[in-house]
Amino acid sequence: MxxxxxxxxxxxxxxxxxxxxxxxxxxxxxxxxxxxxxxxxxxxxxxxxxxxxxxxxxxxxxxxxxxxxGKQVRVLVLCTPDKEQEAKDAGADFVGLDEYIQKIEKGWTDVDVIITMPSVMAKVGRLGRILGPRNLMPNPKSGTVTPDVAKAVKEVKAGKxxxxxxxxxxxxxxxxxxxxxxxxxxxxxxxxxxxxxxxxxxxxxxxxxxxxxxxxxxxxxxxxxxxxx
Incomplete structure (x- = not known):
């Protein structure tokens, strides 16, 4: 004891x-x-x-x-190229798609929240076995799968x-x-x-x-x- x-x-x-x-x-x-x-x-x-x-x-x-x-929340946005600047302007720490999917497949999960778009969930879905146990898998119910990634980033940074x-x-x-x-x-x-x-x-x-x-x-x-x- x-x-x-x-x-x-x-x-x-x-x-x-x-x-x-x-x-x-x-x-x-x-x-x-x-x-x-x-x-x-x-x-x-x-x-x-x-x-x-x-x-x-x-x-x-x-x-x-x-x-x-009170925490510095690190946000990764997995999105199409046309949404990248919006995500960056909203305060996302990491923005991209294929390159980050590859990094995650190799074991990188140095983020607190992952936000993505419905249109790319087919690609993101295969990361479930890695992200699921770490409670990082994007989910529509939590607002982390959305076409408005900029709004989602701002909400998370504000304390959501x-x-x-x-x-x-x-x-x-x-x-x-x-x-x-x-x-x-x-x-x-x-x-x-x-x-x-x-x-x-x-x-x-x-x-x-x-x-x-x-x-x-x-x-x-x-x-x-x-x-x-």
């Missing part, structure tokens, strides 16, 4: 594991108990009352965080994120950085919760949002009082 550091012990001492905190209080506490020397990510975990094995209970969606993610429930029924995604204010963290978290409520499957029975926790890269989890969200 790993030995707890002094900082970890101090962080755990500040969190009441039997208490559910108001969202803003939870955001403040996560900032307080994070001792990393770098600007750690703040994550939200939402346990849902769904069975992801059933197709009609697979929760997946997109949300635009009001304060962004894609999330989906995992096999255990949990949504896990980053919602900012520890350097954000408690209000910014809380507002980003509230946007995720609101989006999840809109995505509730009609076939889901019982309590839908079962638990919500906030944490940073190396902090203990803080339980949020979901009745106050």
């Amino acid at each position: 790993a030995k707890l550091t002094k900082k970890r012990k101090a962080a755990l001492a500040k969190v009441d594991q039997n208490k559910e905190y108001a969202l803003l209080d939870a955001a403040s506490l996560v900032k307080e108990i994070t001792y990393t020397k770098f600007d750690a990510s703040v994550d939200i975990d939402v346990r849902l009352g769904v069975d992801p094995r059933k197709a009609d209970q697979m929760v997946r969606g997109i949300a635009t965080l009001p304060h962004g993610t 994120i894609d999330f989906k429930v995992d096999k255990t029924g949990i949504i896990h995604t980053s919602i900012g950085k520890v350097s954000f204010s408690p209000d910014q963290i809380a507002e980003n978290a509230a946007e995720i919760i609101a989006t999840l409520n809109r995505l509730k499957p009609s076939s889901a029975k019982g309590t839908y949002i079962r638990s919500v926790t906030l944490s940073s890269t190396m902090s203990p989890a803080v339980t949020v009082d979901k009745s106050l969200i």
